[in-house]
Amino acid sequence: MISGSELKNGKKIIYEGVPHEVTSSEHLKVAMGKWMEKITLRNLVTWNSLSGLTFREVDKFEEAEVSSSNYEYLYSDGTEYFFMNKETYDQVSLSEKVVGTAKLFLTEWDKVVLQEYNGLPINITLEPSVTLEVTDTPPGEKGNTATGGKKPATLSTGLVIQVPLFVAIWDKVKVDTKEKSYLGRA
Numbered sequence: 001m002i003s004g005s006e007l008k009n010g011k012k013i014i015y016e017g018v019p020h021e022v023t024s025s026e027h028l029k030v031a032m033g034k035w036m037e038k039i040t041l042r043n044l045v046t047w048n049s050l051s052g053l054t055f056r057e058v059d060k061f062e063e064a065e066v067s068s069s070n071y072e073y074l075y076s077d078g079t080e081y082f083f084m085n086k087e088t089y090d091q092v093s094l095s096e097k098v099v100g101t102a103k104l105f106l107t108e109w110d111k112v113v114l115q116e117y118n119g120l121p122i123n124i125t126l127e128p129s130v131t132l133e134v135t136d137t138p139p140g141e142k143g144n145t146a147t148g149g150k151k152p153a154t155l156s157t158g159l160v161i162q163v164p165l166f167v168a169i170w171d172k173v174k175v176d177t178k179e180k181s182y183l184g185r186a
């Protein structure tokens with residue numbers, strides 16, 4: 001069991017019979033020296049968020065047992081994303097809502113970690129950086145490189161990021177999946 005004071009970002013608990021993940025927590029001091037945690041939870045089945053919940057240290061929660069397995073991204077049919085377990089070759093599909101913004105980084109055969117709760121796939125975790133191809137960007141202006149200028153670039157997945165002026169169409173670039181930012185040429 002987890003106490004209310006142990007609810008930190010990323011912790012997975014059972015709340016009202018459903019697995020939830022803590023997406024933000026704030027430690028509050030209230031009257032008479034009491035402490036509370038102000039929490040935002042994300043339902044791991046429906047992906048709805050509950051914000052503004054407060055819990056005391058005496059509140060107890062069951063920890064959600066979420067397992068992780070290595071998968072590879074196969075393809076998308078527009079509404080579903082298909083992944084294959086690298087060990088058992090089992091295939092699972094996730095809805096676009098579950099994949100969320102991770103779709104902006106997925107290309108065929110990318111490695112992901114798929115989290116499951118009671119055999120139901122609930123979430124994916126990407127590598128810290130991915131390599132994507134530039135499909136559209138304006139040409140860099142000659143002589144304007146001394147200031148370290150940036151320009152927008154559209155990548156093969158539809159993601160638009162700021163890149164240095166020397167990056168051209170068809171270049172492959174490394175992208176930080178958390179910050180959605182340019183890391184360098186691949």
